[in-house]
Amino acid sequence: MKSAxxxxxxxxxxxxxxxxxxGERDVLIQVKACGVCGTDVHIYEGxxxxxxxxxxxxxxxxxxxxxxAVGGKVKKFRPGERVCIDPNCYCGACDFCREGExxxxxxxxxxxxxxxxxxxxxxxxxxxxxxxxGDHTSFEQGAMAxxxxxxxxxxxxxxxxxGQQVVVIGGGMIGLLMVQLSRLAGAxxxxxxxxxxxxxxxxxxxGADVCIDPLSEDxxxxxxxxxxxxxxxxxxxxxxxxxxxxxxxxxxKKATVMFFGLTKPDASISxxxxxxxxxxxxxxxxxxxxxxxxxxxxxxxxxxxxxxxMVCGRxxxxxxxxxLREPKLRAEGKYIVVTD
Numbered sequence: 260m261k262s263a264x265x266x267x268x269x270x271x272x273x274x275x276x277x278x279x280x281x282g283e284r285d286v287l288i289q290v291k292a293c294g295v296c297g298t299d300v301h302i303y304e305g306x307x308x309x310x311x312x313x314x315x316x317x318x319x320x321x322x323x324x325x326x327x328a329v330g331g332k333v334k335k336f337r338p339g340e341r342v343c344i345d346p347n348c349y350c351g352a353c354d355f356c357r358e359g360e361x362x363x364x365x366x367x368x369x370x371x372x373x374x375x376x377x378x379x380x381x382x383x384x385x386x387x388x389x390x391x392x393g394d395h396t397s398f399e400q401g402a403m404a405x406x407x408x409x410x411x412x413x414x415x416x417x418x419x420x421x422g423q424q425v426v427v428i429g430g431g432m433i434g435l436l437m438v439q440l441s442r443l444a445g446a447x448x449x450x451x452x453x454x455x456x457x458x459x460x461x462x463x464x465x466g467a468d469v470c471i472d473p474l475s476e477d478x479x480x481x482x483x484x485x486x487x488x489x490x491x492x493x494x495x496x497x498x499x500x501x502x503x504x505x506x507x508x509x510x511x512k513k514a515t516v517m518f519f520g521l522t523k524p525d526a527s528i529s530x531x532x533x534x535x536x537x538x539x540x541x542x543x544x545x546x547x548x549x550x551x552x553x554x555x556x557x558x559x560x561x562x563x564x565x566x567x568x569m570v571c572g573r574x575x576x577x578x579x580x581x582x583l584r585e586p587k588l589r590a591e592g593k594y595i596v597v598t599d
Contacts, residue, residue, distance in 0.1 A: 262379035268305030294321035320346035322377030323401030393560025403566035413545035421445030429497035430458035
């Protein structure tokens, strides 16, 4: 089968590799769509993502497809079914798992990070990680269930209450999902800070009440003009030290500041503790997607969560490296690798 194999920083090769053979409790998936994630970019650039990657590894953790074969002890799935996967598989035996904090599992298997993933024509995964797609969910939408599930975990941690005001910083796919989820959580007003006009327009279409260009506009003045005088949640999705510092600055009293965007491992920010004290801020972060995949799929299949409008392009495996390499391409929106 054709696969995109990561060998190290800036070294991604399209190769023929054997089709994996499913174990007794495994499901072999013929991959139809696999999203290109910021984590993939970090790995390609030689940085650490959510998990350690030991080359050579087939990357790709946001994928969906068709069940091609199942192991002898698989009970829930059969060939021909349309499915997607949760790429993070927990051991269930370490202290974190036994305490219910499974996403900190000490023995986690990560499809597309610690083991081979979905930038290939086939991938074998444990039955426990497979989810059926709803009748109204396409393969591309199914591939987006994993980032939607990660966003759901972040929204849960924000604790947004109906009627509160929310600011989202960064209008990439994650930021646009956060805009929608903030509205679904009951926010009365949602603002999006994003320098790219096309993404601001999309944010408006997806439910943002006000969209601001932070590079050319006075953010606090625009927020005030929009009646956003007590911002209770700021969700930073750009993963930049400057925007993380900005998030703390525009947060209102008793606010939650969610650092959702992924920075480089050695990045740091300057925060004045007195400002945190004076406003009684809660600074939070969100790590992967514990127990949120099914909820994400239900939101997608119901039509309540749009995961498709922000997709700007589709490429084959041969086009993957250009997307990973070129920030200008990624600035346009989300890319999906398709195998047909």
